[in-house]
Amino acid sequence: MSLFMTGVMVPVNAHQSPTQSALLDVGVLNNSAGYEAPSAAETENRETSTETVKTVLSESAGYKIVPVKDSPQKTIVVFDFELIDQSAGGGVVAKDAIDIENLKLSTRKARSMLADSGRYSIVDTSSTIDEIVSAGGIKHCDGCEAPLAKRLGADQSLIGIISRINRTEYTLQILIRDSQTGAILSNDFTGLRMGANYAWPRGVKWLMKNKILATQ
Numbered sequence: 001m002s003l004f005m006t007g008v009m010v011p012v013n014a015h016q017s018p019t020q021s022a023l024l025d026v027g028v029l030n031n032s033a034g035y036e037a038p039s040a041a042e043t044e045n046r047e048t049s050t051e052t053v054k055t056v057l058s059e060s061a062g063y064k065i066v067p068v069k070d071s072p073q074k075t076i077v078v079f080d081f082e083l084i085d086q087s088a089g090g091g092v093v094a095k096d097a098i099d100i101e102n103l104k105l106s107t108r109k110a111r112s113m114l115a116d117s118g119r120y121s122i123v124d125t126s127s128t129i130d131e132i133v134s135a136g137g138i139k140h141c142d143g144c145e146a147p148l149a150k151r152l153g154a155d156q157s158l159i160g161i162i163s164r165i166n167r168t169e170y171t172l173q174i175l176i177r178d179s180q181t182g183a184i185l186s187n188d189f190t191g192l193r194m195g196a197n198y199a200w201p202r203g204v205k206w207l208m209k210n211k212i213l214a215t216q
Contacts, residue, residue: 081160149179
């Protein structure tokens with residue numbers, strides 16, 4: 001026997017558990033047919049509801065009821081990650097090819113994780129590159145990422161700043177703003193120690209998973 005609710009087919013054990021008996025008592029299951037068709041009003045409510053609902057009933061009994069209604073995606077501009085070199089060689093030794101590559105990988109990681117979450121749609125930044133360069137980088141433009149994102153039609157902006165303390169110690173900041181108001185929605189940091197620039201994308205992955213995507 002199977003339980004079918006809002007498009008999700010869920011296996012039900014042949015031998016009823018106490019939870020299944022309770023479901024029968026309240027009319028979720030029809031004892032003779034195995035399923036009670038929803039009324040027209042219930043069907044309409046399910047179709048028009050904007051809430052995402054996840055109800056897990058009796059994991060040990062071997063079934064779940066998971067009605068889900070997709071929520072609208074937010075649009076977000078993820079600007080290219082930038083490096084601030086505060087080490088002894090900062091301002092003397094320029095970014096090398098490995099630095100540049102790992103900044104690109106860090107940006108790509110943030111964009112892919114946001115997109116893969118299903119909650120965000122990524123907006124292209126290519127039309128803003130010249131403006132950002134002329135300002136000396138996103139890190140020096142005093143919050144200009146929000147109005148730039150607004151101009152691009154996005155809901156939010158994200159910047160990532162990697163600060164080099166020395167050749168084996170870095171900090172990573174990821175800051176998200178509301179593009180309409182410029183308000184900071186999240187401002188998260190992590191430290192990268194006893195590593196090198198190849199660790200930057202791993203730091204981005206950790207911060208995205210454990211901070212940004214865990215709370216946004």
